[in-house]
Amino acid sequence: xxxxxxxxxxxxxxxxxxxxxxxxxxxxxxxxxxxxxxxxxxxxxxxxxxxxxxxxxxxxxxxxxxxxxxxxxxxxxxxxxxxxxxxxxxxxxxxxxxxxxxxxxxxxxxxxxxxxxxxxxxxxxxxxxxxxxxxxxxxxxxxxxxxxxxxxxxxxxxxxxxxxxxxxxxxxxxxxxxxxxxxxxxxxxxxxxxxxxxxxxxxxxxxxxxxxxxxxxxxxxxxxxxxxxxxxxxxxxxxxxxxxxxxxxxxxxxxxxxxxxxxxxxxxxxxxxxxxxxxxxxxxxxxxxxxxxxxxxxxxxxxxxxxxxxxxxxxxxxxxxxxxxxxxxxxxxxxxxxxxxxxx
Amino acid sequence: xxxxxxxxxxxxxxxxxxxxxxxxxxxxxxxxxxxxxxxxxxxxxxxxxxxxxxxxxxxxxxxxxxxxxxxxxxxxxxxxxxxxxxxxxxxxxxxxxxxxxxxxxxxxxxxxxxxxxxxxxxxxxxxxxxxxxxxxxxxxxxxxxxxxxxxxxxxxxxxxxxxxxxxxxxxxxxxxxxxxxxxxxxxxxxxxxxxxxxxxxxxxxxxxxxxxxxxxxxxxxxxxxxxxxxxxxxxxxxxxxxxxxxxxxxxxxxxxxxxxxxxxxxxxxxxxxxxxxxxxxxxxxxxxxxxxxxxxxxxxxxxxxxxxxxxxxxxxxxxxxxxxxxxx
Ligand SMILES: Nc1ncnc2c1ncn2[C@@H]1O[C@H](COP(=O)(O)OP(=O)(O)OP(=O)(O)O)[C@@H](O)[C@H]1O
Ligand code: SF4
Ligand SMILES: [Mg+2]
Numbered sequence: 127x128x129x130x131x132x133x134x135x136x137x138x139x140x141x142x143x144x145x146x147x148x149x150x151x152x153x154x155x156x157x158x159x160x161x162x163x164x165x166x167x168x169x170x171x172x173x174x175x176x177x178x179x180x181x182x183x184x185x186x187x188x189x190x191x192x193x194x195x196x197x198x199x200x201x202x203x204x205x206x207x208x209x210x211x212x213x214x215x216x217x218x219x220x221x222x223x224x225x226x227x228x229x230x231x232x233x234x235x236x237x238x239x240x241x242x243x244x245x246x247x248x249x250x251x252x253x254x255x256x257x258x259x260x261x262x263x264x265x266x267x268x269x270x271x272x273x274x275x276x277x278x279x280x281x282x283x284x285x286x287x288x289x290x291x292x293x294x295x296x297x298x299x300x301x302x303x304x305x306x307x308x309x310x311x312x313x314x315x316x317x318x319x320x321x322x323x324x325x326x327x328x329x330x331x332x333x334x335x336x337x338x339x340x341x342x343x344x345x346x347x348x349x350x351x352x353x354x355x356x357x358x359x360x361x362x363x364x365x366x367x368x369x370x371x372x373x374x375x376x377x378x379x380x381x382x383x384x385x386x387x388x389x390x391x392x393x394x395x396x397x398x399x400x401x402x403x404x405x406x407x408x409x410x411x412x413x414x415x416x417x418x419x420x421x422x423x424x425x426x427x428x429x430x431x432x433x434x435x436x437x438x439x440x441x442x443x444x445x446x447x448x449x450x451x452x453x454x455x456x457x458x459x460x461x462x463x464x465x466x467x468x469x470x
Numbered sequence: 471x472x473x474x475x476x477x478x479x480x481x482x483x484x485x486x487x488x489x490x491x492x493x494x495x496x497x498x499x500x501x502x503x504x505x506x507x508x509x510x511x512x513x514x515x516x517x518x519x520x521x522x523x524x525x526x527x528x529x530x531x532x533x534x535x536x537x538x539x540x541x542x543x544x545x546x547x548x549x550x551x552x553x554x555x556x557x558x559x560x561x562x563x564x565x566x567x568x569x570x571x572x573x574x575x576x577x578x579x580x581x582x583x584x585x586x587x588x589x590x591x592x593x594x595x596x597x598x599x600x601x602x603x604x605x606x607x608x609x610x611x612x613x614x615x616x617x618x619x620x621x622x623x624x625x626x627x628x629x630x631x632x633x634x635x636x637x638x639x640x641x642x643x644x645x646x647x648x649x650x651x652x653x654x655x656x657x658x659x660x661x662x663x664x665x666x667x668x669x670x671x672x673x674x675x676x677x678x679x680x681x682x683x684x685x686x687x688x689x690x691x692x693x694x695x696x697x698x699x700x701x702x703x704x705x706x707x708x709x710x711x712x713x714x715x716x717x718x719x720x721x722x723x724x725x726x727x728x729x730x731x732x733x734x735x736x737x738x739x740x741x742x743x744x745x746x747x748x749x750x751x752x753x754x755x756x757x758x759x760x761x762x763x764x765x766x767x768x769x770x771x772x773x774x775x776x777x778x779x780x781x782x783x784x785x786x787x788x789x790x791x792x793x794x795x796x797x798x
Binding site for chain 1: 556558
C-alpha cells in the first residue's frame with residue numbers, strides 16, 4: 127500500500143508540472159500587475175519600469191517561469207535598468223517552498239497569505255462534506271428501504287429542486303428567510319456575514335453560528351444529488367444475491383443493511399465523493415463570496431481582481447495538489463473497502 | 471418418521487409492469503424428518519420461488535404470498551413476523567443457492583460470513599466461533615480452514631465457494647437444508663463432488679434436504695422422493711424408484727425421455743421437450759401442459775386437473791392414463 131501511494135505521488139509530479147506551466151502562461155492574460163499594484167495605480171512610467179524590473183516582469187516568460195519554479199538566487203538581476211545584472215536574486219522558487227510575495231499585501235509571502243485563509247475554507251468544506259455524507263446516507267438509505275413511501279417522494283422532489291438551483295440562489299434565499307425575515311418578525315436570526323461578530327470575538331460558538339447558513343447552502347445542492355445516489359446504489363445492492371444469502375442466514379436486519387449492504391454500496395459512493403471534492407471547493411468559493419467568509423475562495427477573487435499573480439498562482443497550484451491528494455485518498459479508501467482491489 | 475414441514479396450497483405472485491406473474495399456483499407437499507425431496511422442472515416453473523416463499527425470502531413487493539400455510543414444528547412460517555423468521559432461517563432451515571460466484575458477500579471475509587451465523591444463532595463468542603468455523607471449512611473439504619478464514623470470496627474457485635456456502639448453511643446444524651440448484655453453475659466433476667458432500671453432511675447432521683434441480687440425472691443418486699413442477703403447479707409426486715420406472719404424468723415422461731442416456735454425451739439441461747413453458751402472466755385455462763402434451767384430449771383445454779392420488783405415495787395432475795392414453 128505504501129509503495130502504491132508513493133508511486134501515485136511520483137506519477138502526479140509531471141502532471142503538476144504541466145498544470146503549473148499552463149497556469150503560468152494563462153496568468154499573462156490576467157491583467158498587468160504593475161498597473162493595479164496593490165490597488166493603487168502607478169502612473170509614472172519610470173516607476174513602472176522599476177517595478178517591472180523588481181518583479182522580474184521585464185524578462186521573457188520562459189525566464190519568469192524558471193525563476194518562479196527554481197528561484198533566482200543563483201544569478202544576478204538588473205535592478206537599475208542599466209543593462210548590467212548586479213543585484214543577487216532573492217527568490218527561492220516553489221520547488222523550495224517559496225511562492226513569492228503578494229503584490230497586494232505588500233510583500234507578505236504568498237504561503238503566509240494562503241495559510242491565513244486555508245483553515246477557514248477547510249472548516250467550511252469539511253463541515254459541509256460531513257453534513258452531506260451523513261445526511262445523504264440517512265435519507266438515501268431510508269428512502270431505499272421505503273421505496274415509493276411518502277418520505278421517499280418528498281425527498282425526490284426536494285432533491286430535484288436542490289439539483290437545479292444555483293448555489294447563490296439558495297444562499298440568498300436562506301439569508302432572506304433566516305436572517306432578514308426572522309429579524310423582522312422578532313425571531314432569533316442567523317448572521318449572514320463573516321466568521322464571527324467582532325463585538326464578541328472569535329469564539330467557537332460564534333464561528334459555529336456564522337457557519338450555519340454557508341454550510342447549509344453549500345450542503346443543500348450536493349446533499350440532494352448524493353441522497354439520490356445513495357438511494358439507487360442501496361437499492362441495487364439490496365437486490366444482490368449475497369443480500370439474499372445474508373437474509374437466508376437469519377441475520378438481524380440492521381446487520382444486513384449497515385454491514386452487508388452498506389459496505390458494498392459505499393464503494394461507488396466513495397468514488398463519487400472523491401470526484402466531487404474539487405466541485406465542492408468551487409462551491410465553497412462562491413459561498414464564501416456571498417457570506418463574506420474569510421477563506422481561500424474570497425482570497426482568490428480579491429487577489430485575482432487585482433492581478434496579484436503570485437497569490438493566484440499559489441492558490442491554483444494548491445488546489446491542483448489538493449485534487450491529486452484527494453484522488454489518492456479516495457483510491458486508498460477504496461482499496462481499504464474492497465479486498466478485490468487490495469489483493470490484486 | 472414424523473412430518474417436519476407441511477406446505478399447503480401455497481400461491482405466490484409477482485406484480486410486474488407487464489402484469490401479474492403467477493409463479494406458484496397452490497402447491498402442497500410434505501417433508502419428513504431426514505428425508506431428501508427433489509424438486510424438478512424446467513427453468514422458470516417456480517421451483518425457487520416456492521422455496522423462497524416458505525422462508526419469507528421473496529421480495530415484497532413485487533412479490534405477494536396470496537394464500538397457503540407452511541407448518542413447521544407447530545408454527546405457520548407464512549404467518550411469522552420478520553424477527554421470528556430470523557430465528558428460523560439459518561438455524562432451523564438453511565439454504566444454498568445456484569450462483570456461488572455472487573452468493574457470497576465480496577467485501578467480507580469468509581470467516582466473518584461463517585461466524586456471524588454461529589454468533590447470531592448460537593451466541594458463540596468470537597474465539598469459539600472462529601474455531602468452529604475453521605472446523606466447518608475442513609469438514610466441507612477446504613484444507614487449512616483456520617488460515618482461509620481471513621480470505622475473501624474472490625480468492626476461492628466456484629466449487630470452493632459452493633463448499634463455503636455449504637459450511638455457512640450447515641453451521642448451526644439445521645433440520646432442513648434447501649439446496650437450490652447448487653451444482654448448475656459448476657463443472658461436471660465439481661458437481662459430483664458437491665452432491666457427494668451434501669450426502670455426507672446429510673448423514674452427519676441427520677437433516678432433511680430439499681434438492682431443487684433441472685437435472686433428473688442427479689436426482690436418482692440423492693433423493694428419496696420427487697416432486698415434478700410445471701408452470702407453478704406440482705404435476706407429479708412419487709418416490710424416486712417409481713418415478714424412473716413408471717412415470718405417470720406426460721410431462722415427467724417427456725422429461726425422462728429427454729434425459730441423456732449413459733451411452734450418450736451427458737447434457738444436463740432438459741432442453742429437448744418441444745415448445746416452451748407457458749407464459750405465467752396469463753392465468754392458464756385448462757391444463758398448463760396442454761400445448762406441449764402428446765396425450766392432450768378435449769377436456770384438457772378447459773379444465774385444469776388437480777393433483778390427486780393414484781396409488782399409495784403417488785399423485786399426478788392429469789386427465790388421462792399415460793399407459794393407455796385413455797381418460798381415467
Ligand atoms: N422478483 C421477481 N419479480 C418478478 N417475477 C419473478 C421474480 N422472481 C421470480 N419471478 C418469476 O417467477 C417465475 C418462477 O421463477 P423461479 O425462479 O421460481 O423459477 P425456477 O423454477 O427456480 O427456475 P430456474 O430453474 O431458472 O431457477 C418465473 O417466471 C420468474 O420470472
Ligand atoms: S391433463 Fe391433458 S394436457 Fe395436461 S398433461 Fe394430462 S393429458 Fe396432457
Ligand atoms: Mg431457481
